[in-house]
Amino acid sequence: MVWRRYTRETRDREARILDLTRVVLVSQGCHGLSMDHIAEALEYSKRTMYQHFSRREETVLTLAGVSLTDRLTLFRRIDGGA
Numbered sequence: 586m587v588w589r590r591y592t593r594e595t596r597d598r599e600a601r602i603l604d605l606t607r608v609v610l611v612s613q614g615c616h617g618l619s620m621d622h623i624a625e626a627l628e629y630s631k632r633t634m635y636q637h638f639s640r641r642e643e644t645v646l647t648l649a650g651v652s653l654t655d656r657l658t659l660f661r662r663i664d665g666g667a
Contacts, residue, residue: 599637606644635650
C-alpha cells in the first residue's frame with residue numbers, strides 16, 4: 586500500500602511539473618523555462634525537481650513524448666483500433 590501511494594505521488598508530482606512546463610513553454614518559450622522557476626512556482630525544492638528530471642531539456646523531451654503518445658492514442662481511436 587505504501588509503495589502504491591509513493592508511486593502515485595511521484596506520478597502526480599511529475600504531471601504537475603510537466604503541466605507547468607507546458608504553460609511556461611507556450612507563454613515564454615524555451616528561454617523562459619528554468620528548473621528554478623518551475624520549482625519555485627510549484628513550491629518544490631530544486632532537489633525534488635532533479636529527482637524527477639535531470640535538466641530542463643529532459644522535461645521538454647518528456648512532454649513531447651507524452652504529447653506524441655496522446656496523439657497516437659487519438660489516431661488509433663479514430664481508426665477504430667484500441
